[in-house]
Amino acid sequence: MANKQANLDLGETEQTFPILEGSCGPDVVDIRKLYGATGKFTYDPGYKSTASCESALTFIDGEEGVLLHRGYPIGQLAESSSFMEVAYLLLNGELPSADELDDFDNTITRHTMVHDQLRQFYQGFRRDAHPMAIMCGVVGALSAFYHDSTDISDPEHRKISSHRLIAKMPTIAAMAYKYSIGQPFLPPQNSLSYTGNFLRMTFGVPAEEYEVIPAVEKAMDRIFILHADHEQNASTSTVRLAGSSGANPFACMAAGIACLWGPAHGGANEAALNMLQEIGTPDRIQHYIERAKDKNDPFRLMGFGHRVYKNYDPRATVMQKTVREVFEALNVKDPVFETALQLEEIALNDDYFAEKKLFPNVDFYSGIILSAIGFPTTMFTALFALARTVGWVAQWNEMISDPAQVIGRPRQLYTGPTQRDYVPIEQR
Numbered sequence: 001m002a003n004k005q006a007n008l009d010l011g012e013t014e015q016t017f018p019i020l021e022g023s024c025g026p027d028v029v030d031i032r033k034l035y036g037a038t039g040k041f042t043y044d045p046g047y048k049s050t051a052s053c054e055s056a057l058t059f060i061d062g063e064e065g066v067l068l069h070r071g072y073p074i075g076q077l078a079e080s081s082s083f084m085e086v087a088y089l090l091l092n093g094e095l096p097s098a099d100e101l102d103d104f105d106n107t108i109t110r111h112t113m114v115h116d117q118l119r120q121f122y123q124g125f126r127r128d129a130h131p132m133a134i135m136c137g138v139v140g141a142l143s144a145f146y147h148d149s150t151d152i153s154d155p156e157h158r159k160i161s162s163h164r165l166i167a168k169m170p171t172i173a174a175m176a177y178k179y180s181i182g183q184p185f186l187p188p189q190n191s192l193s194y195t196g197n198f199l200r201m202t203f204g205v206p207a208e209e210y211e212v213i214p215a216v217e218k219a220m221d222r223i224f225i226l227h228a229d230h231e232q233n234a235s236t237s238t239v240r241l242a243g244s245s246g247a248n249p250f251a252c253m254a255a256g257i258a259c260l261w262g263p264a265h266g267g268a269n270e271a272a273l274n275m276l277q278e279i280g281t282p283d284r285i286q287h288y289i290e291r292a293k294d295k296n297d298p299f300r301l302m303g304f305g306h307r308v309y310k311n312y313d314p315r316a317t318v319m320q321k322t323v324r325e326v327f328e329a330l331n332v333k334d335p336v337f338e339t340a341l342q343l344e345e346i347a348l349n350d351d352y353f354a355e356k357k358l359f360p361n362v363d364f365y366s367g368i369i370l371s372a373i374g375f376p377t378t379m380f381t382a383l384f385a386l387a388r389t390v391g392w393v394a395q396w397n398e399m400i401s402d403p404a405q406v407i408g409r410p411r412q413l414y415t416g417p418t419q420r421d422y423v424p425i426e427q428r
């Protein structure tokens with residue numbers, strides 16, 4: 001319970017509000033009763049100072065560059081864990097025992113197939129459709145397939161939907177890719193790991209055996225871990241808001257995918273690699289740095305800056321290390337990586353970026369790895385969506401099981417016309 005209080009002096013009246021303390025991070029002023037007590041709203045359009053919910057999943061200290069899932073640092077999870085283990089952790093709150101992990105892995109594996117009729121949805125898209133457009137449509141369409149688990153107030157129904165979503169997302173993403181290049185869909189293969197199976201469904205062909213390269217599988221799994229959850233980011237908040245009305249979970253995830261697609265969010269990894277390729281060689285970096293600093297130029301360094309991190313994004317550190325591992329395993333040399341390293345160094349030593357606390361974020365290096373593995377840029381955000389589904393599902397579950405949950409319904413500062421009478425068309 002709150003011991004500390006905040007006083008708000010509104011001139012004609014002074015009100016006291018409780019200050020709530022979390023386990024770490026900033027305290028929050030609980031202004032839920034503000035409107036009732038004063039007739040006033042708060043105004044915070046980008047939620048820069050607003051905690052939209054209570055959550056026990058993920059903690060970020062943006063100033064220090066810390067990211068914890070259920071208390072565990074992202075660096076340790078990326079180094080020692082697996083994506084399935086992190087998914088279990090996020091969903092259940094604790095790391096699994098060996099038996100629990102085995103059981104969870106098995107359940108997810110057995111949900112990876114999609115209804116055969118779902119194939120027909122793909123045929124409705126143009127060949128050159130962006131995979132995220134396909135993902136939005138197909139994941140939303142899943143809501144029409146699973147009528148056995150639509151009671152979201154039943155924890156067992158929620159669990160089944162969660163498992164289905166986590167399991168089917170790789171199949172759906174791989175099918176989006178296959179469709180775009182005109183190759184046949186490959187069904188899942190249960191003998192493979194979650195990530196190995198995804199690589200095979202994406203890059204394998206029915207005509208020959210596909211061999212999963214362990215270093216690539218490990219790198220991909222780590223990339224999934226790095227993207228699994230990230231507190232109340234835009235897409236997660238979208239999922240929560242959509243879910244707060246009691247909407248179907250598959251439809252809520254489609255809403256999250258739509259939000260993630262934007263270049264200021266998940267689309268930044270695609271934009272970052274496009275930018276690095278456009279820069280091309282290190283001698284052109286300075287020109288782009290100047291453009292990023294020019295207020296009259298809309299250009300921004302993609303993969304740089306973050307709403308929360310005002311320090312190095314801890315995921316970017318792991319990502320940079322993973323680039324080296326993948327390059328070594330695949331014997332790849334990519335001048336774009338050199339450009340990225342130099343761009344980072346120049347930007348970090350530039351006063352503009354230092355003053356605004358702009359550092360590389362998770363997207364700065366991820367595109368380089370994904371490209372080396374063989375993914376086209378258009379698939380990058382689809383991979384992000386695949387991994388973030390775990391976070392979306394965990395956050396959605398947390399919200400629905402919270403007894404204090406109510407529909408999300410922000411208010412506004414209205415600046416439109418005041419009431420006026422309708423004017424018949426002949427008098428206008």
Ligand code: ACO
Pocket residue numbers: 263264265266268292293299300301302303304305306307308356358361362363
């Ligand atoms: N390049 C150049 N300048 C930048 C950049 C950038 N990448 N990012 C922010 N700035 C500048 C802004 O122009 C602004 O300057 P001003 O104060 O003089 O007006 C200042 O830094 C603050 O920027 P805001 O956009 O107000 O900060 P906000 O917290 O709202 O935005 C965001 C964060 C959207 C991520 C921004 O840094 C950005 O656009 N980065 C590039 C896109 C990107 O990499 N997105 C991925 C985010 S991580 C993720 O979603 C997984």
